[in-house]
Amino acid sequence: MxxxxxxxxxxxxxxxxxxxxxxxxxxxxxxxxxxxxxxxxxxxxxxxxxxxxxxxxxxxxxxxxxxxxxxxxxxxxxxxxxxxxxxxxxxxxxxxxxxxxxxxxxxxxxxxxxxxxxxxxxxxxxxxxxxxxxxxxxxxxxxxxxxxxxxxxxxxxxxxxxxxxxxxxxxxxxxxxxxxxxxxxxxxxxxxxxxxxxxxxxxxxxxxxxxxxxxxxxxxxxxxxxxxxxxxxxxxxxxxxxxxxxxxxxxxxxxxxxxxxxxxxxxxxxxxxxxxxxxxxxxxxxxxxxxxxxxxxxxxxxxxxxxxxxxxxxxxxxxxxxxxxxxxxxxxxxxxxxIWPEGVTPFHVGIVNLKQGDAACDGACEDLYKAFTAKGLEPLYDDRSERAGAKFATMDLIGLPWRITVGPRGLGAGVVELTSRRTGESEELSLEAAVARVAEIYAPHM
Amino acid sequence: MxxxxxxxxxxxxxxxxxxxxxxxxxxxxxxxxxxxxxxxxxxxxxxxxxxxxxxxxxxxxxxxxxxxxxxxxxxxxxxxxxxxxxxxxxxxxxxxxxxxxxxxxxxxxxxxxxxxxxxxxxxxxxxxxxxxxxxxxxxxxxxxxxxxxxxxxxxxxxxxxxxxxxxxxxxxxxxxxxxxxxxxxxxxxxxxxxxxxxxxxxxxxxxxxxxxxxxxxxxxxxxxxxxxxxxxxxxxxxxxxxxxxxxxxxxxxxxxxxxxxxxxxxxxxxxxxxxxxxxxxxxxxxxxxxxxxxxxxxxxxxxxxxxxxxxxxxxxxxxxxxxxxxxxxxxxxxxxxxIWPEGVTPFHVGIVNLKQGDAACDGACEDLYKAFTAKGLEPLYDDRSERAGAKFATMDLIGLPWRITVGPRGLGAGVVELTSRRTGESEELSLEAAVARVAEIYAPHM
The missing domain is CATH 3.30.930.10 (Bira Bifunctional Protein; Domain 2)
Known part of the structure; x- marks a missing residue:
């Protein structure tokens, strides 16, 4: 969505x-x-x-x-x-x-x-x-x-x-x-x-x-x-x-x-x-x-x-x-x-686009969206033209257990950031690895 | 079921x-x-x-x-x-x-x-x-x-x-x-x-x-x-x-x-x-x-x-x-x-065992049951000790669009009977072919 x-x-x-x-x-x-x-x-x-x-x-x-x-x-x-x-x-x-x-x-x-x-x-x-x-x-x-x-x-x-x-x-x-x-x-x-x-x-x-x-x-x-x-x-x-x-x-x-x-x-x-x-x-x-x-x-x-x-x-x-x-x-x-447990979360993963309108960021977010959907996972993609702070606050409030942040700097290095809502810990991963990691987390719940 | x-x-x-x-x-x-x-x-x-x-x-x-x-x-x-x-x-x-x-x-x-x-x-x-x-x-x-x-x-x-x-x-x-x-x-x-x-x-x-x-x-x-x-x-x-x-x-x-x-x-x-x-x-x-x-x-x-x-x-x-x-x-x-259309039928296929208690018939029905379930199809298996006529009447009444009849004579020849509720027409098929045929029929509805 x-x-x-x-x-x-x-x-x-x-x-x-x-x-x-x-x-x-x-x-x-x-x-x-x-x-x-x-x-x-x-x-x-x-x-x-x-x-x-x-x-x-x-x-x-x-x-x-x-x-x-x-x-x-x-x-x-x-x-x-x-x-x-x-x-x-x-x-x-x-x-x-x-x-x-x-x-x-x-x-x-x-x-x-x-x-x-x-x-x-x-x-x-x-x-x-x-x-x-x-x-x-x-x-x-x-x-x-x-x-x-x-x-x-x-x-x-x-x-x-x-x-x-x-x-x-x-x-x-x-x-x-x-x-x-x-x-x-x-x-x-x-x-x-x-x-x-x-x-x-x-x-x-x-x-x-x-x-x-x-x-x-x-x-x-x-x-x-x-x-x-x-x-x-x-x-x-x-x-x-x-x-x-x-x-x-x-x-x-x-x-x-x-x-x-x-x-x-x-x-x-x-x-x-x-x-x-x-x-x-x-x-x-x-x-x-x-x-x-x-x-x-x-x-x-x-x-x-x-x-x-x-x-x-x-x-x-x-x-x-x-x-x-x-x-x-x-x-x-x-x-x-x-903080939703994985078993009942309304969406499996949130995608936050830090620079809406930037071709590389938009493209990467769309790629992630399609990749998750193809794996039977439901992403919530924040595609609004809002500041990063507002997007993070919304994601934290609604409590999706996993968030992927896509920004121009990370993309330059070929990575996005995967963050756990529960621990707040982040790791940098390639797009493919991020999708695979989230799919692996949800495997016991599918 | x-x-x-x-x-x-x-x-x-x-x-x-x-x-x-x-x-x-x-x-x-x-x-x-x-x-x-x-x-x-x-x-x-x-x-x-x-x-x-x-x-x-x-x-x-x-x-x-x-x-x-x-x-x-x-x-x-x-x-x-x-x-x-x-x-x-x-x-x-x-x-x-x-x-x-x-x-x-x-x-x-x-x-x-x-x-x-x-x-x-x-x-x-x-x-x-x-x-x-x-x-x-x-x-x-x-x-x-x-x-x-x-x-x-x-x-x-x-x-x-x-x-x-x-x-x-x-x-x-x-x-x-x-x-x-x-x-x-x-x-x-x-x-x-x-x-x-x-x-x-x-x-x-x-x-x-x-x-x-x-x-x-x-x-x-x-x-x-x-x-x-x-x-x-x-x-x-x-x-x-x-x-x-x-x-x-x-x-x-x-x-x-x-x-x-x-x-x-x-x-x-x-x-x-x-x-x-x-x-x-x-x-x-x-x-x-x-x-x-x-x-x-x-x-x-x-x-x-x-x-x-x-x-x-x-x-x-x-x-x-x-x-x-x-x-x-x-x-x-x-x-x-x-006569249920395939899109809304309560069960995808009925399995009628003509000789409940016969090891070959029971075994074939169980095999069919497992094979359909593995393909994501829901069979209704009439495993009661009833006469064939009563089993057929129940299946006709509840209207599952496809029925598989398993009997000792057919099994002897390696076949079961697949019957369309709508046309009443039957064909004899091996167990594997019957499962494949039903799966093919439902493919557009899955």
């Missing part, structure tokens, strides 16, 4: 309404615009990051054997009356009446609707196990929406639902989700720690939240410092293997890690003092096993293969897709702006 | 509530499930088609130089009060009141919101031309939703908005959209004819609807038969060229083609009788130029470079993404089921 043809409305001033750094930087970098309290338009740069995150979530869900579909945003109230949650949910549920005076709602979650789909079409153990998921906009009518997309009202979420014949099979689905989530967050450059949590209105006993450590996190968290040394990495995993998934669960959940809701000071005190950590975290996902809560209430029964009809065991598993955009910024920024 | 692990709830019975063939087939093929009148869940097979269509729309919009973003589903009523449409829109607008008693609505279209974004960030002719678009769920509270996803209430639509300094520039944007739409529909295997139309509540004088000819179309259309001989094909086009886009517009709109709203019997009568056609059509898109209607009302002014401040010229341009799924089926089916 050429910046002269893009829509990137960066702000020079820091918006006064934004209380946390991710909200400030998303507004300043022209990623979002508020249209109503807690409701945002995703401007082109923000939209690109949102799509990258969504794509990673899709890929990892499909890798785990989960099947994508899509449920609508609006739901009939009747389904929620069946489960008993219509009255229980409270004022955070946006209730709507249509032109025929039918009670509807903007879905905050989809346990009822997916259970209805399941009971309409599945009647036998032979069709199990089954995990369906979707990524769809949801709405929670927060009384005080704030922190930008971190606590918005209209938000994008992946929610998935497993259906299994037995509790044991459902717990394997739970473990499988935990493993897939570890992979998902690591691909985004995040360390998200599974912590034992409280189930809240979804119900159920088994639940873990995934928390990203950040000073601005809304939850206080308590953990054993050994947990931050764990990495899932790119190890091979057979998602059908009960043992392999169970082993990962144990590896990542056996050390103490809890939110304030489940914190137990006595147990925490047993950790060696030098490993005790108290910090703040941002919740970016949660997994639940809740057994037959919804299948009992809504009659989702299957033939068990032994002449019986039994309620199906379920769980639900969510990733906050739009919230992740803010969480990643909270975890990765500096005074100059955002 | 292996069918034994998929969620494909095909129905044996024809659902009584479905009045048109696309609705019947989408229900029977397990593509959708109604959750409320005019509101559907997209089951896995339907979701895949929806995503293929969405992807083609994205690719062609980006090719034309238009910039993707995303606006929210809910909008504040205030914006619509500014334009005067809040009161004018009528009961099809779903009006919502939030917990703080603020008036909101579920967006049926986005002229107001995009104009608000524009006026907040753009103030100079230097930032023009600009075309922004998004693909988002919208809502129209139809009094009698029917015909499945063809006239649903919650529907997915691409809507794009151009901003230009002059009427001339805005008309180029109009033409550019027309060209990009021709390409878009052809990639989906559709012939969509641009017809002069009525502008309705969007406003403006210049507007064309794109109609797909189908017996079940909701509009009566009148056209010169020469128009159905036109193809855009894969000709190169420079979207920045005013002349090239204008020439395509003239080529595709100079012959008579109108909906009943704009039909002129006298002009129609001047076409040679043997070329006069009266048929029915399904609207799958519409483009508008409406000048300064919204920029005047909402104060979207730019510095014109000559000391003046002028309202920006705009147009809006829509493609009915979810509706297209139904329209394609209306245009492409037979008594046995759907």
């Amino acid at each position: 050429r910046l002269s043809r893009y829509f990137l409305p960066v702000l020079k001033e820091t918006p006064s309404e934004a209380q946390i750094v991710s909200h400030r930087l998303m507004l300043r970098a022209g990623m979002i615009k508020q249209s109503a309290a807690g409701i945002y338009s995703w401007l082109p740069l923000g939209y690109k990051v949102l799509k990258r995150i969504e794509q990673i979530v899709h890929e990892e869900q499909i890798r785990a054997g989960h099947i994508p579909m899509l449920m609508p945003t609006l739901q009939p109230a009747d389904l929620w009356k069946e489960s008993g949650r219509y009255d229980a949910y409270g004022p955070e549920m946006l209730r709507i009446r249509d032109r025929h005076d039918r009670d509807m709602l903007y879905g905050p979650t989809n346990e009822e609707m997916i259970t209805d789909i399941f009971r309409s079409h599945v009647g036998s153990y032979k069709d199990l196990p089954l995990t369906l998921y979707h990524i769809q906009w949801k709405f929670r009518d927060e009384v005080r929406p704030r922190f930008g997309v971190m606590r918005g009202r209209e938000f994008l979420m992946k929610d998935g639902y497993n259906f299994d014949l037995t509790k044991e099979a459902a717990l394997h689905a739970y473990n499988r989700h935990l493993v897939s989530y570890l992979r998902t967050y690591e691909r985004m450059g995040l360390q998200a720690i599974p912590m034992r949590a409280d189930s809240g209105p979804i119900g159920g006993d088994d639940t873990h939240e995934f928390l990203v450590l950040a000073e601005t996190g809304e939850s206080e968290v308590f953990y054993d410092s050994q947990i931050t040394d764990l990495r899932f990495g790119d190890r091979a995993i057979d998602y059908d293997s009960v043992e392999e998934c169970q082993a990962v669960l144990e590896e990542f959940t056996s050390r103490y890690a809890r939110t304030d809701e489940t914190h137990d000071a006595e147990v925490f005190a047993q950790i060696p003092v030098e490993r005790q950590r108290v910090a703040r975290g941002i919740e970016v996902g949660q997994i639940f096993y809740f057994g037959t809560k919804y299948s009992d209430a809504m009659g989702a029964l299957v033939d068990d293969g032994q002449g019986g009809r039994v309620p199906v065991h379920m769980g639900s598993h969510g990733i906050g897709v739009s919230r992740l955009v803010g969480a990643i910024i909270e975890a990765s920024h500096d005074d100059k702006g955002i | 292996r069918l034994s692990r998929y969620f494909l709830p095909v129905l044996k019975e024809t659902p009584s509530e479905a009045q048109i063939v696309s609705h019947r087939l989408m229900l029977r093929a397990g593509m959708i499930k109604q959750s409320a009148a005019g509101i559907y869940s997209w089951l896995p097979l339907g979701y895949k088609v929806l995503k293929r269509i969405e992807q083609i729309v994205h690719e062609e919009q980006i090719r034309a130089g238009h910039i993707p973003m995303l606006m929210p589903t809910l909008q504040p009523a205030d914006l619509w009060k500014e334009s005067g449409r809040y009161d004018a829109y009528g009961p099809e607008m779903l009006r919502i009141r939030d917990r703080h008693d603020r008036d909101m609505l579920y967006g049926p279209t986005n002229e107001e919101m995009i104009t608000d974004i524009f006026r907040s960030h753009v103030g100079s002719y230097k930032d023009l031309p600009l075309t922004l678009y998004h693909i988002q769920w919208k809502f129209r509270d139809e009094v009698r939703p029917r015909f499945g996803v063809m006239r649903g209430r919650e529907f997915l639509m691409k809507d794009g908005y151009n901003f230009d300094l002059t009427k001339e520039a805005a008309l180029h944007a109009y033409n550019r959209h027309l060209v990009s739409y021709l390409r878009t529909y052809e990639r989906m295997g559709l012939q969509a004819i641009p017809m002069r139309a009525d502008s309705g509540p969007i406003g403006g004088d210049d507007t064309h609807e794109f109609l797909v000819l189908a017996e079940t179309g909701e509009s009566e259309v009148f056209y010169d038969s020469q128009i159905t001989d036109l193809r855009f094909g894969d000709r190169a086009i420079d979207y920045d060229s005013v002349e090239e886009c204008q020439a395509v517009l003239e080529e595709f709109t100079s012959r008579y083609a109108r909906t009943d709203e704009t039909h002129d019997a006298e002009v129609f009568a001047q076409i040679p009788v043997e070329r006069q056609r009266v048929a029915r059509g399904i609207e799958v898109g519409q483009i508008f130029y409406f000048g300064t209607k919204y920029s005047d009302a909402m104060g979207a002014l730019v510095d014109d470079g000559q000391g003046g401040r002028v309202p920006v010229h705009m147009g809006s341009h829509g493609i009915g993404v979810s509706r297209l799924v139904g329209a394609i089926i209306e245009a492409s089916h037979d008594d046995k089921g759907i």
Whole structure:
């Protein structure tokens, strides 16, 4: 993309309404615009990051054997009356009446609707196990929406639902989700720690939240410092293997890690003092096993293969897709702006032309642009007639992890400058070497 | 995907509530499930088609130089009060009141919101031309939703908005959209004819609807038969060229083609009788130029470079993404089921194992599965222990354009059978040749 043809409305001033750094930087970098309290338009740069995150979530869900579909945003109230949650949910549920005076709602979650789909079409153990998921906009009518997309009202979420014949099979689905989530967050450059949590209105006993450590996190968290040394990495995993998934669960959940809701000071005190950590975290996902809560209430029964009809065991598993955009910024920024991890950056590399209009500089930038595009990488080429300082400030603000600077002096010596946004370190390389180097950096992410 | 692990709830019975063939087939093929009148869940097979269509729309919009973003589903009523449409829109607008008693609505279209974004960030002719678009769920509270996803209430639509300094520039944007739409529909295997139309509540004088000819179309259309001989094909086009886009517009709109709203019997009568056609059509898109209607009302002014401040010229341009799924089926089916065009098929090829459990058959199917996957093609492998007739009926119903049948007799002779869903014709090929042949067929669509 050429910046002269893009829509990137960066702000020079820091918006006064934004209380946390991710909200400030998303507004300043022209990623979002508020249209109503807690409701945002995703401007082109923000939209690109949102799509990258969504794509990673899709890929990892499909890798785990989960099947994508899509449920609508609006739901009939009747389904929620069946489960008993219509009255229980409270004022955070946006209730709507249509032109025929039918009670509807903007879905905050989809346990009822997916259970209805399941009971309409599945009647036998032979069709199990089954995990369906979707990524769809949801709405929670927060009384005080704030922190930008971190606590918005209209938000994008992946929610998935497993259906299994037995509790044991459902717990394997739970473990499988935990493993897939570890992979998902690591691909985004995040360390998200599974912590034992409280189930809240979804119900159920088994639940873990995934928390990203950040000073601005809304939850206080308590953990054993050994947990931050764990990495899932790119190890091979057979998602059908009960043992392999169970082993990962144990590896990542056996050390103490809890939110304030489940914190137990006595147990925490047993950790060696030098490993005790108290910090703040941002919740970016949660997994639940809740057994037959919804299948009992809504009659989702299957033939068990032994002449019986039994309620199906379920769980639900969510990733906050739009919230992740803010969480990643909270975890990765500096005074100059955002620092995108390679896995989610909106453009792979920025090209800064120090002397727009100079034939050699323009030509070299065009060559770089074509070379990156040919390799499947997306460059953002700052082809505006601006001073170098302004171009660097924009690139630093929007946070592309790699920048190539093209100037007449370097070109005279046959080189351009490749700069890491994270470290600020630069190296001089030929055009070809610079393209090869960037392609090599992104190879694990393609 | 292996069918034994998929969620494909095909129905044996024809659902009584479905009045048109696309609705019947989408229900029977397990593509959708109604959750409320005019509101559907997209089951896995339907979701895949929806995503293929969405992807083609994205690719062609980006090719034309238009910039993707995303606006929210809910909008504040205030914006619509500014334009005067809040009161004018009528009961099809779903009006919502939030917990703080603020008036909101579920967006049926986005002229107001995009104009608000524009006026907040753009103030100079230097930032023009600009075309922004998004693909988002919208809502129209139809009094009698029917015909499945063809006239649903919650529907997915691409809507794009151009901003230009002059009427001339805005008309180029109009033409550019027309060209990009021709390409878009052809990639989906559709012939969509641009017809002069009525502008309705969007406003403006210049507007064309794109109609797909189908017996079940909701509009009566009148056209010169020469128009159905036109193809855009894969000709190169420079979207920045005013002349090239204008020439395509003239080529595709100079012959008579109108909906009943704009039909002129006298002009129609001047076409040679043997070329006069009266048929029915399904609207799958519409483009508008409406000048300064919204920029005047909402104060979207730019510095014109000559000391003046002028309202920006705009147009809006829509493609009915979810509706297209139904329209394609209306245009492409037979008594046995759907016939997907290669560009939008949910899976590229079906693999039918005639003797599940036979080592040679299972092995050959696995080899085919791996070979297709390695080529970036998605097979659907019917690995169930069903009779051949049931497997063929399912494949015919869900409409994959190519099927490979693997049986012991053929394997004995070293061949499998490749069958076209459209013609029913089969040929016997070695496994390698069958894979190569299917890959060749899809090469233009990859």
